[in-house]
Amino acid sequence: MPQAGRGPTLVAMSDLTLPILDLSRLDEGPAAAAAFRDDLRAATHDVGFFYLTGTGVSPELEARLHRAAREFFALPEADKLAIENVTSPHFRGYTRVGGERTQGEVDWREQIDIGPEREAVTDPDAPDFARLIGPNLWPDAQPELRDVVTEWHDHLSGVARKLLRAWALSLGAGETYFDEHFGEPSTLIKIVRYPGTAEPTPQQGVGAHKDSGVLTLLWVEPGKGGLQVRRDGEWVDAPPVPGAFVVNIGELLEYATDGYLIATDHRVVSPRLPDDRISVPFFFNPQLDKRLPLIELPPELAAEAAGVTQDPANPIHALYGENALKSRLRAHPDVAERWHADLLAARAAVS
Ligand SMILES: O=C(O)CCC(=O)C(=O)O
């Protein structure tokens, strides 16, 4: 574990070193907090990925989440399919292995997607992205899943807010800059299982991608490798560190800082049979109808901002909800075709 008040510890993995930052330094007086913010800014300017300890998430809560995830995937197929995501217009519920895509290629993972628990919007004049709002699908056979996920959600939302305040200060903005622009956050928790494969060549657990939102806090089952981060054109391993989250930023925070902070490509390589791998990414994003404005960086940071080139095939929209809807329609074509064929047709017509 890193010591409060020191610089970040570095973990060597092949060529890459990912810093380990200790969030509790924010509560250890102004000097430790300032040092944490400097390390945070440096880590996300240089690599876009780091490990985070000191989050206050207890080993007991981690163990409960881990157990609940294992129990969910061990349910009979019929119980999982009873909450299959094709029954939800809001992209919630269970996705069977092979039901999701990254860059058009099938991902070899099964998962349950859980977002803010809300009623569906019935107003016909609501924007298209309001279709993402709605109830989750919870398994009747495992009522305790909802309790542990709710606790996880509340803890990790607090960690995310703390990090965003630290980023805001470290980038020369007011401490509550992001709070003001976030509103009621759009969160997404995925509980994911990557089955083992027997193929001799590495298989796509999840294909190479940058996260499309602001911030991701990733919990990985202890001892399970497979996550790789692209650094200088090479794929390097980012194995789990006990008691730490893997944290990375997404394209929206890169965009908001004109490329000063970087969103980095990553992927998961399937485990080899008989192994499998559980992970739980938590995505933290603004309210659907909010925009994430550009941060006016101080000149010394602005001079080091790489700029952001917009990909015409994948443009970043001003409103968060438009970005979220686009990602969901692409990742889950079967849900899109069943519930949102009108949107697909309208989008095909303009592109
Ligand atoms: O499962 C993992 O370790 C990473 C998953 C991921 O990158 C994602 O779902 O965006």
Ligand SMILES: [Fe+2]
């Ligand atoms: Fe990701």
